[in-house]
Amino acid sequence: MELSEAVANRRSIRKYKKNPIPDALVSEILNSGMAAPSAGNLQSRHFYVIRDAAFKKNLAAAALDQTFIAEASVVMVVCTDHKIRAEYGDRGEELYAIMDCAASIQNMLLTAHSLGLGACWVGAYDEKAVTKILNTPDRFRPVAIIPLGYPAESPKPPSKVAVDDACDFL
């Protein structure tokens, strides 16, 4: 798929068909996430890739009962890794690593769309509950939950602010 088409037509998808996503597509999505830039190329991020039904159900509960998460074929949880502190301190952990994760996620959302899949960027959840469910090492902080599946809805494009409101030209 053309990049411009993927950028323009990707939507947040919260309803999924039952079909499982083949491993080859999950790999392609993950590889696109790992290809995103990162501060100092430290790649201070970690990806949990979850097919297990019990984990998905518990994550949906930790995400304020957003039950659609449990219906997804695959759920990713993307974490910052505080190893970045050694190089960049607070700014590394509180800015760079978060942006590095988001760059990975945006690549993955575009790639998922290009493969005929749908995904949703979920930010509202209890972080401590998620770390407990996944039994993450202390150095990881979960910064997004991304359910992925074959789309069972076609949402309209959301409204966007005008260029003149979003931008200043100097």
Added chain:
Amino acid sequence: MELSEAVANRRSIRKYKKNPIPDALVSEILNSGMAAPSAGNLQSRHFYVIRDAAFKKNLAAAALDQTFIAEASVVMVVCTDHKIRAEYGDRGEELYAIMDCAASIQNMLLTAHSLGLGACWVGAYDEKAVTKILNTPDRFRPVAIIPLGYPAESPKPPSKVAVDDACDFL
């Protein structure tokens, strides 16, 4: 350009030819940034698009004398907008708005590459100095500086961690 090609072949470019970037391409890049998802579709982000030589020179100085910034045809400064606090509080400002900016930036880096341009994601700069140079409203926080130009270098791909080190499968 195919999405997969843009994802795989985009590099950080720090050397630029003198040619100016036409306005139409700058618009296409900006539109791709504004098409990125955002928490609650609040689009709590702002884009400064800078061609003025004095602004670029001052930004390069504020970015710890990364002089290549001043050599770029266009420099963008991407800011979070703390209007997001009204909906999402601290988590909105310190996580969602930062990720929303990063998603926009990743779209713009991919689009720039697809148009034959190069860009670099700069995170190291004095935030207060940047807000002073741009005379930003108090509600904006600059979270990245993105110089853009026609590439005058072809860097090799950076090394990437192995999938098994970056991922857990559950």
